[in-house]
Amino acid sequence: ACLWCWNQFPSDARHRTDTVVKEGKAAILFPSANEVFYNPVQEFNRDLTVVVSLSEETNEAEAQTEEKNGSEEPAVTAAAGERCERGLRVLEGLAASGLRSVRFALEVPGLQSVTANDFSAKAAALIARNAQYNGVSHLLQASCRDASMLMYDMRAKKDRYDVIDLDPYGSPASFLDAAVQSVSEGGMWKVSDHCCNCKYSTSAEAADTCMYALRIILHSLDQRAGVYQRYIQPLLSVSVDFYIRVFVRVFTGQATVKNSASKQALVYNCVGCGAFHLQRMGRRTSNGKHMKYSAATGPPVGPECEHCGQRHQLGGPIWAESIHDLEFVQKVLSAVSGNPCRFGTSKRIEGVLSMVTEELEDVPLYYTVDNLSSTIHCNTPSLLQFRSALLHAGHRVSLSHACKNAIKTDAPPAAIWDIMRCWVNFTGEKEKLFLVILNTACFTVREDANPQSRKRHLTRFQENPQAFWGPKARAKAGGGISADLQDKRKKFQNKRKNQITDSSQLKTFPCKKFKQLRGHLCKRLPTPGMDLLRGVFSQTRSM
Structure with a gap:
């Protein structure tokens, strides 16, 4: 495997000095060229994923202990870095440098195997090198395949993964169908999204907020799971920086899937005052010991907003139920608060999770x-x-x-x-x-x-950790960052600091959306704001 990794890089790259990136307990060899994607700002994402995985391993250990009660054989859990024959099987579908997978192997106990996959041959070679460099080759296997095809091949119940982590460059929409079939019963599904909402067959015109986008993704996960008589249970869902991260469990149950429609909702959003109303897509009523599922009635609003008289825009569907499991969140929060020096972003994890526990669950x-x-x-x-x-x-x-x-x-x-x-x-x-x-x-x-x-x-x-700390440029086959991107950054640098102060440089005619009012040009008309006021x-x- 080591010779194969060596041969994946060009001859000049073999003698190039690599940068050693340290995060958590891992030390990653990272090429100086931009041939494999890496974003240091997402340390919060990786820290949160590791601490959630620690809580997942604890739940698994407790379940094994309950199974062993009444028998003479005690439940055995391997320490971090050791292979556990009855442990969790983890898949990182788009691993890039393999940093997250190496951290799993080094920091999360009770693992049977970690598969770090990437479609790029250079990325897969780097993953294998990093696994050997950190001494976790016995736990971590590098894979160079299409992530969807890899997961489709593991759909059989005996082959399914206990944990699937998808953190693509952009949207995970194209991987959802394969992932929901290859995660085990009660397994954890971790998904990140860095892209727009148009890839999920929903409309985002009604309320362009981070929370709205987060609920669109949860709706998409549940909709995809319902095709195979499965459903999701959200554990933790956060919108931070420039991406969204959700942690859900996946279960199978035909009766529960019938209730899926009542968990989704359309959003009527007023374009004038921003008032919004939710319309559930299904209705569930209790009839003794039986539940009756029927279509919802609506709409909940008239043709015009009752507050400002403007029209409504329709958005969704979105997930309208709770997006967190507070008991699970408290467990994760306790794990971070108990050892604040363990993670580099412990303070922020504690802050975000504390806010999560304070949020109203029933207000979408x-x-x-x-x-x-x-x-x-x-x-x-x-x-x-x-x-x-x-x-x-x-x-x-x-x-x-x-x-x-x-x-x-x-x-x-x-x-x-x-x-x-x-x-x-x-x-x-x-x-x-x-x-x-x-x-x-x-x-x-x-x-x-x-x-x-x-x-x-x-x-x-x-807080801004460094210059250009956003989503970063996509990795290129030849490495390096395109000159166009650097020129674009320089062009828009300080664009809001050099504002026009000379009134002669301003336009002196009213545009289409503005009209002359009381002798002042280009002043916004008072409707609908003034009518509302x-x-x-x-x-x-x-x-």
């Missing part, structure tokens, strides 16, 4: 305070003031790990816009307007408006 989407303020052209209230107003009104509210300005609440849109109209009165910004307010809001800050993760100043969102439609409803 969220509003952002700055967008609410932008709609009616007013100053933005602080998160504490807005959260306090909702709590004073008797509603539940939480933040979201996906966006620092997000507000998740069970308050209806009418209550939210009442609070915003009260805020305008409270600040005295638009004194000459007659504002119709159905319920008065109180902005006195409450103690419970500030969640524990915020009080403890936990690291919840990414004045409460025109709220007044109509109250009559």
